[in-house]
Amino acid sequence: MAPLTPEAVLETVRLVAPMGIVAVQGYAENVSKPWASKTGRSLVFGDLVLGGGVLSFQIPAEAAPEAGERVVIEGHLRAQRATQNNNDVRRGNWRTILTGTVVGTWEPRDPPPAPLPLPDRDECLPLDLFIEEHGIEKLLILTTEVGQTDITNELVKARVNARPLFLRANFGDPDAFLQTLAGIQASPSVQGLAVARGGGIGLNVIGSSREVVAALMGKGLPIYAALGHAVDIELLDRYADQVFHSPTALASALQRSIQALSRRTWQAHEVNRQAALISDQEKQLTAHANHAGELERAGKQAATAWQGRIGTLRNTVIVLGLVAAALLWMLVHQR
Structure with a gap:
């Protein structure tokens, strides 16, 4: 394909302005002096500036704003080729103009408050480790009547006798929920929190409330979330130590952890x-070995004693033999 000339490109470009009247707000800049049109009307030109955009306007001179004034201009948008005398020629040779009149002013609104910051959680405590360390009795579950019933029935079905603590909470009113949280005091009887509610409309009222999540994290306890169904993902899920897709799933996890x-x-x-049996056997073997050692030592001592006695008897026999020999010799020579 052969390259096009700039003129040929401009011939193919078409800008389509929205139909009907539009209202545009911005700061009036570059307001011109009144200029007489061909129809005899006195007009002024300028730019509406807001954010990173600039829109040219054409309005009656009697409605001309001051430079920097915040105005709302209502009229029609039209696109036209820029002239060589216009600076817009360096911006694509096309310009968009709002033709109308000033219908009012506007006041800037304060920027929305920054969202409540939530700290990252570096370490999480899985539910099974929590149960191993604290037991199910020290887990406080904030839930509804239906949620408490579902969890209790699941534990009964699994023949789990132990029960967590339950606290009814208003999942439709964040302020009421926060009041319930504020009433939870640090106590040895509460070492972890769970938030459990079945699916339905308004799940995000509590599950995605930054204030509620911040209040939960401020307790400094492990947090377990069981909100809605598997397809429901809430802000609390990102900050919980472990997430379960429903209150029933939380109960099943409790049952598995306990078992x-x-x-x-x-x-x-x-x-x-x-280990105790082995230790007892080792003690018995040690006692037998000690007894055998004592018997061995006693046998050696007895053998040594008998050897001494035998030696003494042998010497006695020898002496007696010598004495007998001497007596016999004397008797022979006396005759």
Whole structure:
């Protein structure tokens, strides 16, 4: 394809302005002196500036704003080719103009407040480790009546006798929920928090409230979230130690953690019992070995004693033999 000339490009470009009247606000800049149009009307030209955009305007001279004035201009948008005398020629040879009149002014609004900062959580405590360390009785679950029923029924079905703590909370009013949280005081009986509610409308009222999440994290306790269903993802899910897709799933996880803890406890008991048995056997073997050593030492001492006695008897026999020999010799020579 052969390259095009700038003129040919401009011939192919078409700008389409929105139909109907539009209202545009901005700061009036570069306001010209009144200029007489061909129809005899006195007009002024200028630019509306706001943010990073600039829009040219054409309005009656009697409505001319002051430079820097915040105005709202209502009119029609049109696009036209820029002239060589216009600076817009360096911006693509096209310009958009708002033709109308000033219909009012506007006041800048304060920027929205910065969102409440939430700290990152470096370490998380999985539910099974929490249960192993504190037990289910020290977990406080903020939930609804239905959520408490679902969790309790699941634990009963699994024949789990222990129960977590429950606290009813208003999941439709963040202020009421925060008041409930404020009433939770640091206590040895509460070592972890869970927020559980089934799915439905308004789940994000609590689950995605930065104030609620910040208040939960401010307690300095492990947090477990069980909000809605598997498809529901809330802000609290990002900051919880562990997330469950429903209150029933939380109850199932509690049941598994308790059963796993029971198995580990039984295994530890068996290991200790076997270790005690081995220790007793080692003590018995040590006692037998000591007794055998004592018997061996006693046998050696008896053998040594008998050897001494035998030696003494042998010497006595020898002496008696010599004495008998001497007596016999004397009797022979006396005759």
